[in-house]
Amino acid sequence: MNRRHFLKSSAAGLALASIQYPSFAQSDYPKKRVGLIGAGWYGKCDLLRLIQVAPVEVVSLCDVDSQMLSAAGDIVAKRQLSKKRPRLYSDYREMLAEKDLDIVLVDTPDHWHALPTIEAIQAGADVYVQKPTGVDVVESQAMLAAARKYGRVVQVGTQRRSTPHLMEARDIIQEGKLGKISHVELCCYYHMRTRENPPDTQPPAHFDYDMWTGPAPMRPYNKLVHPRKWRGFMEYGNGIVGDMCVHMLDMARWMLDRGWPSSISSQGGILVDKQSKANITDTQTATFDYGDLQMVWQHRTWGHPADTEYPWAAIFYGEKGTLKASVRKFDFIPRNKNAKPIHRDVAFELEKYPEDKTEEGLEKHVAPAIRGHMKDFLDNIESRGRPIADIEEGHISSASCILANVAMELGRTLHWDSAKGIVTGDDEANSLLAREYRKPWIHPTPQNV
Secondary structure, three states, X not given: OOOOOOOOOOHHHHOOOOOOOOOOOOOOOOOOEEEEEOOOHHXXXXXXXXXXXXXXXXEEEEOOEHHHHXXXXXXXXXXXXXXXXXXXXXXXXXXXXXXXXXXXEEOOOHXXXXXXXXXXXXXXXXXXXXXXXXXXXXHHHHHHHHHHHHOOOEEEOOHHHHOHHHHHHHHHHHOOOOOOEEEEEEEEOOOOOOOOOOOOOOXXXXXXXXXXXXXXXXXXXXXXXXXXXXXXXXXXXXXXXXXXXXXXXXXXXXXXXXXXXXEEEEEEEOOOOOOOOOOOOOEEEEEEEOOOOEEEEEEEOOOOOOXXXXXXXXXXXXXXXXXXXXXXXXXXXXOOOOOOOEEEEOOOOOOOOHHHHOOOOXXXXXXXXXXXXXXXXXXXXXHOOOOOOEHHHHHHHHHHHHHHHHHHHHOOOEEEEOOOOEEOOOHHHHOOOOOOOOOOOOOOOOOOO
């Protein structure tokens, strides 16, 4: 599986049953050549939504799991207009060395976001990268620096900004219906932290575990890391704060037109489930302080949610009312008894995009948001503008969440200097802004991109 790229499949892979797609004007977007790095669950979700909204040609797929990669090749051949099977690669560097891609999607685990994004930018591609931007603050700073240096469009997968019902919820705030807002609760009460404790084993033959680990510390292989359960380990991400808080914090910042918090504090730990191999917190609170406004995050992977209707949400408290917002709905509750409450549910598009009904693993309620996010990305590729979730916005939300974990580790509030990109007066905290990379991988910085 270390060959330069795999042989193309037989004609049988190209003879899969066709699907009828909604029509779009071929002139809406010029045809772009696309490559995907990370062909697992969300890689396919993102790529297949892009195929739905533009006449792209997916020419390259890359993954270190050869079985997952081959299956993705079959799916793309079935779904894209040309019915051609993409070239398949096990090493993203070899894929990018072809220098024939207009767009690269980076849908790897978090510890692999920075290097492929930066190298795709350097290869001349515009990039759609999943959140969070980097696994540490300096990675994220380097990604932003690369995008600006090479003039590339980079959209971050914080697609709440492109969720139709949440766009309407933002309008309610922007129109002043809540009045002054000085407190926002952000939360996630999903029981999403694994409780398993399986033994370590040898990795399966179809999975290049050394390449998958990349710059992260090398742990003994365990089935919990692949596929999809790697988020249980801090070596590869930033726990539930880096996974779920980044979405809600980014949504709240967007709705309220806020940038960097001035200070960040956090407390938490593994308070309940001490048996599992997972080393991320099962309980954590973080405060993002804006002076006249505090955004307070809370997650628990045990017990009941504070509000069973809004287990993963942002709740905006204003003088004139309250707005509860989630990926599935929102509720505006005015304090004035004479004013009308407003409720909206997520808008599915299953009749317009019938393939969504049967696509394996697709979050059907999120598909419209991803399509909208892709359209915004494509529009800004054409205009060379800044997309709605531009890399700088993704950097702010991602780095703020990473800093919350640093604050928890150190047990003190961090005061952030956004102009200098450092913690004010705290050398120990600044020493934790970049993780050590496993050799031979080299940590990117804003200066070396």
